[in-house]
Amino acid sequence: MYDVINHLINTVFGLGWPSWAISLIAYLLVATILFLVAPFQMLFLTYFERRAIAQMQDRIGPNRVGPQGLFQPVADGVKMFTKEDIVPDAADKWVHLIGPCVVVAPTMFMFAVLPWGPGMVPLDMNIGLLFFFAISSVSAVGLMASGWASNNKFALLGAMRAVAQMVSYEIPAVLSLLAIVLVTGSLSIVDLIHQQAGLFISSADVPGIPDLGLGWFVFTPVGFLAFIAFFIAALAEGERTPFDIPEADSEIVAGYMTEYSGMKFGLFYLAQYVLNFLLCAITAIIFFGGWQGPGVGWLYAQAITPTNPDGNGLFNVLAGMLGVFYFLAKTYFFFFVMVWVRGAYARLRIDQLMDFGWKFLIPLTLVNVISAAIWVGLTKWGAAEGLAFVEGWAPLMRWGVAFVITLLLNIAAYIFLARVYSQAQDERARLDNEVLERLTNVA
Amino acid sequence: MDIQRGNIIVMDRRRGKLRAGQGLLQGLKVVWDHWIGSFRKNENFSQIHGTFTIEYPDERMKLPQAYRNMPVLIYDDETGHELCTACYQCARACPPEVIHITQAKDPNTGKMVPASLEFIIEYDACMSCGLCAEACPFDAIKMDHFFELATDDRMGLLQRKADLNRPISYYTTIAPDLWDEVKEGAMKKLQGSIKRRPGVIGIAGHLSDKIAARRRELEAEAAAAPPAPADAAPAAPAGKLSPEEKAAKLAAMRAAKAGGAAPAAEAPAPAPELSPADAKAAKLAAIKAANAAKKAAEASAAEAPAAPVDEKAAKLAAIRAANAAKAAAAEAPAAPVDEKAAKLAAIRAANAAKAAAAEAPAAPVDEKAAKLAAIRAANAAKKKSE
Numbered sequence: 096m097y098d099v100i101n102h103l104i105n106t107v108f109g110l111g112w113p114s115w116a117i118s119l120i121a122y123l124l125v126a127t128i129l130f131l132v133a134p135f136q137m138l139f140l141t142y143f144e145r146r147a148i149a150q151m152q153d154r155i156g157p158n159r160v161g162p163q164g165l166f167q168p169v170a171d172g173v174k175m176f177t178k179e180d181i182v183p184d185a186a187d188k189w190v191h192l193i194g195p196c197v198v199v200a201p202t203m204f205m206f207a208v209l210p211w212g213p214g215m216v217p218l219d220m221n222i223g224l225l226f227f228f229a230i231s232s233v234s235a236v237g238l239m240a241s242g243w244a245s246n247n248k249f250a251l252l253g254a255m256r257a258v259a260q261m262v263s264y265e266i267p268a269v270l271s272l273l274a275i276v277l278v279t280g281s282l283s284i285v286d287l288i289h290q291q292a293g294l295f296i297s298s299a300d301v302p303g304i305p306d307l308g309l310g311w312f313v314f315t316p317v318g319f320l321a322f323i324a325f326f327i328a329a330l331a332e333g334e335r336t337p338f339d340i341p342e343a344d345s346e347i348v349a350g351y352m353t354e355y356s357g358m359k360f361g362l363f364y365l366a367q368y369v370l371n372f373l374l375c376a377i378t379a380i381i382f383f384g385g386w387q388g389p390g391v392g393w394l395y396a397q398a399i400t401p402t403n404p405d406g407n408g409l410f411n412v413l414a415g416m417l418g419v420f421y422f423l424a425k426t427y428f429f430f431f432v433m434v435w436v437r438g439a440y441a442r443l444r445i446d447q448l449m450d451f452g453w454k455f456l457i458p459l460t461l462v463n464v465i466s467a468a469i470w471v472g473l474t475k476w477g478a479a480e481g482l483a484f485v486e487g488w489a490p491l492m493r494w495g496v497a498f499v500i501t502l503l504l505n506i507a508a509y510i511f512l513a514r515v516y517s518q519a520q521d522e523r524a525r526l527d528n529e530v531l532e533r534l535t536n537v538a
Numbered sequence: 539m540d541i542q543r544g545n546i547i548v549m550d551r552r553r554g555k556l557r558a559g560q561g562l563l564q565g566l567k568v569v570w571d572h573w574i575g576s577f578r579k580n581e582n583f584s585q586i587h588g589t590f591t592i593e594y595p596d597e598r599m600k601l602p603q604a605y606r607n608m609p610v611l612i613y614d615d616e617t618g619h620e621l622c623t624a625c626y627q628c629a630r631a632c633p634p635e636v637i638h639i640t641q642a643k644d645p646n647t648g649k650m651v652p653a654s655l656e657f658i659i660e661y662d663a664c665m666s667c668g669l670c671a672e673a674c675p676f677d678a679i680k681m682d683h684f685f686e687l688a689t690d691d692r693m694g695l696l697q698r699k700a701d702l703n704r705p706i707s708y709y710t711t712i713a714p715d716l717w718d719e720v721k722e723g724a725m726k727k728l729q730g731s732i733k734r735r736p737g738v739i740g741i742a743g744h745l746s747d748k749i750a751a752r753r754r755e756l757e758a759e760a761a762a763a764p765p766a767p768a769d770a771a772p773a774a775p776a777g778k779l780s781p782e783e784k785a786a787k788l789a790a791m792r793a794a795k796a797g798g799a800a801p802a803a804e805a806p807a808p809a810p811e812l813s814p815a816d817a818k819a820a821k822l823a824a825i826k827a828a829n830a831a832k833k834a835a836e837a838s839a840a841e842a843p844a845a846p847v848d849e850k851a852a853k854l855a856a857i858r859a860a861n862a863a864k865a866a867a868a869e870a871p872a873a874p875v876d877e878k879a880a881k882l883a884a885i886r887a888a889n890a891a892k893a894a895a896a897e898a899p900a901a902p903v904d905e906k907a908a909k910l911a912a913i914r915a916a917n918a919a920k921k922k923s924e
Contacts, residue, residue: 150576151569155591439569440562513559 194241212418245354253350257341268328274467379425386418606681618748621678628670653740
């Protein structure tokens, strides 16, 4: 965006503005676009979810407002805006007000490092991934604040659960990303995408693979396991069923949102759906190549880029369109999977959630980090790192050996952990029964 | 899959040992099947995937014939006659007692006619039990399929006969088989009822063309009957008297009796060609005149014994009053076009009575009594005329 504005102002109009002014304009423009895009994503996702879940339940869903009910979210938004804003007497007024804002703000920040298409990233940070997840944790503060300030037992309970859940599930999420970071050697999200060129085999691992934009990490054993673990953790972080324990409307009313109404409630809603969108987007970016797909790489090679200033501007547009299309298609697919999971599974208990996170996902992702290390050693290291024996192998051979070893290791870890976990669960159920029998004196 | 009642259906639940995570995938498969299936519409309820939704305001389910919502009244398309005979069976059967019926009366004879004059159902309290339709021996009350009755006007749910009437052709569209079952008996009973309904009684009120046609028919029938000679009016036909004529005669006799010495028979014999409405007016006039005369006579008679001197004068006054009344009554049928004429006749009678009373002061002793009688007569006449 900076380049475009700079070209427009200083070259075309010849105004000669200083670079700080150009930067300011460029970032303001980008921020405006993102702040418009985020609520529209939220509006569309609510509609999308309602229609999809309705069809999974043999219903039709909202179809009365506008064509196929497409304006239903707008009607909901109008309703939200016009509702009375109620603050409980016993609430801490200021914290009650700030809570939703603190929840929404991080989700907006997270857009800053999200690449939409080739060259279409607001800010290419070299620690983009770290920024993304560090910022996402801030919303836990807002949840706790709003739950506490509501001065309501359900709100406090929901907030406690939310914070416990988010803190617990950030560990497997980050550990599974750590495996990918080990493989790529970069925390930059743009780098991450660029390394997923290729055809089922990343061209970063095996040079000379035809680039169809399909060298996704999900096609490697390390990436696949990381994807599964990350997506489960993402469900928990986004408070999606089966991990919607903080809201759990059938148990604790609406969790930390209990005492909120009107637009403050709307902000929570907005934050939740934007966060879900972002989690789906980051899943698509890290494991499914983001905007990578057949044709994008070729188109982008013809376009005007810092490395290729003599390109054709038309290809910028085409590559951008195709890239955004791939990216959004993947993102919405993952959101569909979230809805699908919501349609299929029942809500977990809080102790089951914690068990699953701490006793199953974290060991699994830890094993996956070891697998990633093996992968990196076999595909990238050489004599300098002390692995002289792989030097003589062909790249494809190295890749194949790494694939088989990590696959075996991951499968073995999964089976072992699943067995241990299920035995632990059985034992736990047996103990629960014993306690129940002792307490009730029923044989 | 064809599901019949009583058949045992064995479901394949794919039991067996589920390995870690397999159950989750099976759950996803079930939901996926439903999602894929939801893009087509189900034809019947044996299909378990797909949408069952009927988008109500846009499309409607075909209601079963025996569906019942609110009771309506049935009338015959051809004759326009209502099937209801006001037998009150439905009103008796109605648990919330929301059916109110007024039976029609023959205006001439005052006898009940097998037809309803007004039929009210309070839809707001009706509970759609259908017992009225069950109870109706004439198949005149049936349960409608119309159910969109929501309203903000509660009194609008008080349905009168005009709101309740539905033609048989409508009922056959919603429940053809049910109507076929009862059609024969119902139509037979309806023919019986029609025979006992005089005039246009029993024809659904909104069918003005049918009513007009029936009126013309009745007039044609009356014209076809041998007309009695007009000049034979004073000599009332002895043998066959129409109900109207009978009524008029009766009234005349009563008036005459009230008038005292007045010769009764020939006085108010109505002309045979009088229309029923005219006859009614004549009857009214006669009654009014008679009442006025009676009042006057009673008053003077009551005073008479108190003042024997003036007995003659009082008697005279009474006779005059009676005569005047008689004259008025006699005059009335001559041109009793309408009620106005009848009123006029009543006024005249009253005036005559007043005049008769005014002659009383010839005897000063009884002046007061006579005056009183005159005032009373006048008042009575006035009242009547009003």
